[in-house]
Amino acid sequence: MKKLKLQKKQAQQTDQPQPVKAIHSSLQDQVDYIKEKTGNSTDVNIRKLQLGDGTVPNAAVVFIEGIADSKAINDFIIESVMNRSVHNSQPIFEILLEDVVALGDVKEITDWENLFLSLMSGESIILVDGYHKALSASTRGGEQRSIQEPSSQVTVRGPRDGFTESIRTNTALIRRRIQNPNLWMENMKIGSVTKTDVSIMYIKGIAKEDIVEEVRNRLKRIEIDSILESGYIEQLIEDQAFTTFPTLYHTERPDMVAGNLLEGRVAIIVNGTPFVLIAPAVFIQFFQSVEDYYDRADIATALRFLRILIFFISIIGPAAYIAITTFHQEMIPTQLLIAIAAQRETVPFPALVEALIMEVSFEILREAGVRMPRAVGSAISIVGALVIGQAAVQAGIVSPAMVIVVAITAIANFATPAFAVAIAARLIRFGFMFAAATFGFYGIILGIIVLAVHLCSLRSFGVPYLTPMAPLILANFGDTIVRLPLWAQKKRPRLFSSEMENRVGENQKPQPPESRGMVNSAIEKGGKDES
Numbered sequence: 001m002k003k004l005k006l007q008k009k010q011a012q013q014t015d016q017p018q019p020v021k022a023i024h025s026s027l028q029d030q031v032d033y034i035k036e037k038t039g040n041s042t043d044v045n046i047r048k049l050q051l052g053d054g055t056v057p058n059a060a061v062v063f064i065e066g067i068a069d070s071k072a073i074n075d076f077i078i079e080s081v082m083n084r085s086v087h088n089s090q091p092i093f094e095i096l097l098e099d100v101v102a103l104g105d106v107k108e109i110t111d112w113e114n115l116f117l118s119l120m121s122g123e124s125i126i127l128v129d130g131y132h133k134a135l136s137a138s139t140r141g142g143e144q145r146s147i148q149e150p151s152s153q154v155t156v157r158g159p160r161d162g163f164t165e166s167i168r169t170n171t172a173l174i175r176r177r178i179q180n181p182n183l184w185m186e187n188m189k190i191g192s193v194t195k196t197d198v199s200i201m202y203i204k205g206i207a208k209e210d211i212v213e214e215v216r217n218r219l220k221r222i223e224i225d226s227i228l229e230s231g232y233i234e235q236l237i238e239d240q241a242f243t244t245f246p247t248l249y250h251t252e253r254p255d256m257v258a259g260n261l262l263e264g265r266v267a268i269i270v271n272g273t274p275f276v277l278i279a280p281a282v283f284i285q286f287f288q289s290v291e292d293y294y295d296r297a298d299i300a301t302a303l304r305f306l307r308i309l310i311f312f313i314s315i316i317g318p319a320a321y322i323a324i325t326t327f328h329q330e331m332i333p334t335q336l337l338i339a340i341a342a343q344r345e346t347v348p349f350p351a352l353v354e355a356l357i358m359e360v361s362f363e364i365l366r367e368a369g370v371r372m373p374r375a376v377g378s379a380i381s382i383v384g385a386l387v388i389g390q391a392a393v394q395a396g397i398v399s400p401a402m403v404i405v406v407a408i409t410a411i412a413n414f415a416t417p418a419f420a421v422a423i424a425a426r427l428i429r430f431g432f433m434f435a436a437a438t439f440g441f442y443g444i445i446l447g448i449i450v451l452a453v454h455l456c457s458l459r460s461f462g463v464p465y466l467t468p469m470a471p472l473i474l475a476n477f478g479d480t481i482v483r484l485p486l487w488a489q490k491k492r493p494r495l496f497s498s499e500m501e502n503r504v505g506e507n508q509k510p511q512p513p514e515s516r517g518m519v520n521s522a523i524e525k526g527g528k529d530e531s
Contacts, residue, residue: 021112027129031060037116044119049082051095058129059096067122069141077124077137093128096135105138117195140168147173150252150274152419155291162252167197167271173254174201178261182206188219196227197271201257207264208498214461215266215279230270230277237279239459244424247460249281256290262503264496280460280496282467284480286418287311292483300483308481310412314425317409318359319432319444321402322351327440343399352437354398358406359433361388363426366410463495485509 024030031046038044043065048057061077063070097106109115109125110133119125122140147169150162163170171185182204189195198219202212218237227233230250238247251257252274257267260278268277287307292300324331325340332340347354365384372380389407392398409429416422428451435443458465468476476493478484487508491501 023110023112023115023132023134025130025132027058027060027127030127030134031062033112034062034119037112047078049078060127062119062125062127063139064119064122067140067142068124069122069139072139072141073124077126077139093131093133093135096126096128107136109134109136117189120195121197144169153251153253153256153290153417155289155294157294158291159253159255161254163254163274163276165272165274167199167269170254170269170274170276171199171201174257174261174267177254177258178203183261186216190219190222190233191224191227193225194227198227198233199269201261201267201269203261203264206262206492206497207266208496211264211280211461211463211496212266215268219268227270229273230268230275233268233270234277239461240457243454243458244427245283245455245458245465246286246418246420246424247281247458247465249278249285249418250275250420251278252276253290259290259293263493264498280463282460282463283455283458283465284469286421287416287481288479289417293486297483297485301481304481304483307415307417310415311421311425314409314412314416314422315428316432316444316448317412318355318402318405318429319436319447320441321405322355322433323436323440323444325351326437340399340401343401346396347399348396349398350437351402352433354402355406355433356430358389358392358398358402359430361392362406362410467495468493 024033027048031048034044034046045063045065047061049059049061050057051059061073063073097108109118115125115134115136118136122142124137124139126135126137128134144166145164147161147164149160161173163173175183180203183201184204185199185201187197187199190198200212200215200219215237219233222233222236224232224236234246234248234250235241240247248268249260257276257278261267266279268279270277287304289303292303295303325344329337344351349357362385365380365388368384369380385407389403393400393403413422413425416425432444432447435447437443439446455466456464456470464471467473468480473494475491476495478489478491479493487504487510490504492503494501
C-alpha cells in the first residue's frame with residue numbers, strides 16, 4: 001500500500017509542469033550550456049562575433065548545419081552584424097534586432113526550452129553577452145526534394161505538382177490554389193521528442209466549426225514521443241481503430257486537397273511527409289479521382305461506376321468461382337462446366353485451397369515488387385506471375401480457370417484509385433473465400449450483409465461513413481457515384497459545409513445563343529466571299 005502511494009506521488013510530481021529555466025546572462029555560460037545539452041554535436045555550429053569596441057567576443061550565432069540556410073545566415077546575420085559600427089553607449093541587443101529584422105520572422109526568447117525548440121527546427125539563435133534573452137531568426141532551409149509529379153496518384157489531365165517533405169512548401173502549394181484570406185492555418189508541435197510541426201488548414205465560413213474543433217481537440221490530445229509520418233497521426237485520431245477501411249483520406253496532390261477544403265473538409269499537414277490527411281472521409285470518396293472534375297460529367301460518371309464494379313470484383317471474384325464450382329454447378333453452361341471439370345480433373349486440391357495457393361503467391365509477388373528496387377521490382381512482378389502461373393498449371397497444382405480468375409482479381413485491385421481501399425479489399429477477399437467455401441453463394445450474401453453493416457457503423461469525425469447513401473441525403477447525390485455537371489452542383493455537401501452552402505451561381509448552364517442570326521450572317525458572308 002505504501003509502495004502504491006509512493007508511485008502515485010511520483011506520478012503527480014512528474015505530471016506537474018516543470019519550472020521554466022531562464023537563459024544565462026554570460027555568453028560563455030550560454031555557449032557551454034548549449035554544447036552540454038546537444039552533446040557537443042558536430043553539426044551544431046557556434047560562431048562568436050565581436051561587436052563594438054573591444055577584443056573579446058560579446059555575441060554568438062548558433063545554428064544547425066543542414067537544416068538552416070547558411071547563405072541567409074552569412075548575408076543577413078553575420079556580415080550585416082560584423083559591418084555594423086556599434087558605440088558602447090548603444091544597446092547591442094536592440095541593434096541586432098534591427099539588423100536581422102530583414103529575415104522576416106524574428107522573435108525574442110527568454111527561456112532555454114523555446115531556444116532549443118527554435119534551434120532544432122532550423123532557426124538561428126543570436127546570443128549577446130550580458131542579456132538574459134536571445135534572438136531567434138527564421139533561417140530554415142537546407143537541402144530538400146524539389147516539387148515533382150506525385151507517384152501514387154497519376155492522372156492524364158491535371159496539374160503535375162505534388163507535395164514534398166517540407167510543410168512550408170506544402171502549405172504554399174495549397175495557398176496558390178486558394179488565394180483567399182479565409183483559408184486559415186493553425187500550427188502545433190506534436191511529439192515529446194521529435195517536436196514535429198503539424199498544421200491544420202480549413203476555410204473559415206465553409207468548414208463546420210464543430211468538425212474543425214473536433215480535429216483540433218484530437219490533435220491536442222495526442223501524447224507520443226515521435227511523429228515521423230502522417231500515418232502516426234491517422235492512427236491516433238481516427239474514429240474506429242479496428243477496421244480495414246481508412247476513415248481519413250491521404251493524398252499527395254495539392255489540387256485534391258484544395259477541392260476538399262472547398263467542400264468544407266479539414267486538411268492535416270505533417271512536416272516530413274508528402275502525404276496530407278483530409279478529414280472527414282466517406283466511403284464513396286475513395287472511388288473518386290481528381291481527374292473526374294477535369295473531364296466531362298458523363299465520362300466521370302461512367303468511370304465511377306466502373307470503379308465500384310472493379311471493387312466488388314476484387315473482393316468476390318475468387319469467392320464466386322469457389323461457390324460456383326463447389327456448390328452451384330448448375331449455374332454454369334454445360335460446355336463451360338465440362339471444360340472446367342476437365343481442367344480440374346488432375347488438380348488434387350479443392351477450389352478453396354487452389355485459390356489460396358494462387359492468392360498467396362500473387363501477394364508474395366506483389367510485396368516483393370514493392371520492396372525491391374524500382375528497376376527490378378516491375379520485372380519480378382510480371383515475370384514471376386507468368387512463370388509461377390504457367391508452372392503451377394503444368395504441375396497440376398491449379399487449373400487454368402483459377403489462374404484467370406485470380407489474375408482478373410489482381411488487375412481489378414490495381415485499378416482502385418485509393419491504395420488504402422485496395423489493401424482493405426485484398427484482406428476482405430480471403431474472408432469471402434472462406435464464406436463461399438462453407439456456404440456457397442449464401443456465404444457470399446452473408447458476407448456482403450456483414451460488410452454493409454460494418455460500413456454503416458463507421459464514422460469519420462462523427463460523419464457517417466456511407467453518407468449520402470446511409471443516411472440518405474438526396475441533395476448530396478450530385479457528386480457521389482454519379483457526377484453531375486459543375487453547373488448543376490449548386491450546393492456543398494450538407495454534413496461538411498457551414499453557412500456558405502452555395503458554390504455555383506444561377507443560370508450557369510451552357511446554352512447556345514438565343515439568336516442564330518450572327519451565325520447565319522457569317523455563313524452567308526463567307527459564301528459571298530468565295531463567289
